Amino acid sequence: MWDFEQLAALKATVEEGTFDAAAQKLHVTPSAISQRIKALETSVGRVLVQRTKPVRVTDSGREVLRLARQIASLTHGTMRELGLGDLAGRFARVSIAVNADSLSTWVLGALAEFTDEVMFDFHLDDQDYTTDLLRDGSVVAAITSTATAIQGCTIRPVGVMRYRPVATPTFCRRWFADGVRPESLSAAPMVVFNRKDLLQDRYLNHVSESSRDTPRHFVPSSADFADAVLAGYGWGLLPDLQTVEARKSGALVVIDSNYVDDVPLYWQQWKLSSPMSARIAEAVAARARDVLHQPTR
Structure with missing residues (x-):
């Protein structure tokens, strides 16, 4: 039980990270928090948190934590539907894992209608890794490139984010005067989001097998990544949503018109019978239909 x-x-x-902070949030003593967690660990038969500062949840604790968050989400949703709860609790709290490019180009706009009802907690990670946060219970939903549903979650395709390799005309004259070839690509600097970002390496591997020693700038921010390419730091793959105006004005040019990298995106969320979660999912899907590339079926 x-x-x-x-x-x-x-x-x-x-x-909250500590017993003291948790006690303050729940309006009880730190001793009460400690006793409750010890009792929970006893009933489960496993250690759930490591007593460090900040505390760290164990593998077993993640499974129980996910249950705790699901119960909290359902409880809050039911209270809102019944018109119960005080003003401080009128906002639902929704944590979502999302890749930086989606957050900066279309997700914020998709969810703006909920800002009077929901406090969002966005967790940034590469689209290939956001399901890890969903799996361990850190978030209730995720934008992901993983086409297989995580256990306990629903999944729906929302569209494709299309990337093209781009650079400034000045950069192209400096590094690609004789065309974009394996030799010039191995020498030209490129911009990479972080060490999980494989978009540029996929393009290099498409053109040449020797990409390991290519000079690279790491810029771990979607907007700053685009700014770095616009400033001539290097070439990089940017989503069409971020480069429409720059390509129209000539500030950026596509360095290989025969190459696109289509990244399919999916919306995964916990299987909760919550009106709010259903509304959020529909808003994300509707916005995605408007702005993302939709493959013909």
């Missing part, structure tokens, strides 16, 4: 107060103590402790 799960004790709701114990689950709430675990959730608050992990999210």
